[in-house]
Amino acid sequence: MGFIPILLTLAGFILLFGMVVSYSINQKKEQYKTALLTLQKNLGVKPSHDTMEIVMLEKEIQGLLDTDHPDTNSAKRQIGHIKLLKHQYNQLIQTKPYSLIAKLTGHRPI
Numbered sequence: 001m002g003f004i005p006i007l008l009t010l011a012g013f014i015l016l017f018g019m020v021v022s023y024s025i026n027q028k029k030e031q032y033k034t035a036l037l038t039l040q041k042n043l044g045v046k047p048s049h050d051t052m053e054i055v056m057l058e059k060e061i062q063g064l065l066d067t068d069h070p071d072t073n074s075a076k077r078q079i080g081h082i083k084l085l086k087h088q089y090n091q092l093i094q095t096k097p098y099s100l101i102a103k104l105t106g107h108r109p110i
Contacts, residue, residue: 021101028092032085032110039078086110 036057040046045060061079065072090109093102 018101018104021098022105025089025092025098025102025105025107028085028089029107029110032082032089035078035082035085039075039082042078043075 039061040057043061043064045057045064058079061075065075092098093107093109
C-alpha cells in the first residue's frame, strides 16, 4: 500500500511537467507567428496561409528593402527578432528533457 501514493505522486509530477513544457513550446511558437504576421502587416506584404515559411517572406521583404522602403531599419530589426524567436523555438524542442515532450505532442522544428 505504501508504493501507490508514491507512484501517483510521480505520475502527477510527470503529467504536470509535460503540460508546462507543452504550454511553453506553444507560447514560443505563437510569439514567432505573431511577430511574423506583424512584420507582414507593417510592410504591406500579403499574409500567406503558411505563416511558418520565413524564407519566402524574407525574399519579398528583401525586394521591398531594395526599393528603399521607408521602414527599412525597423524591418531589419523585426527580421532579426523573428530569426531569434525561430532559433529559440528550435533550441527549446531540441534540449533533452523537452525533446521527449515535443515528440509526444507532435512539435516539429520550424
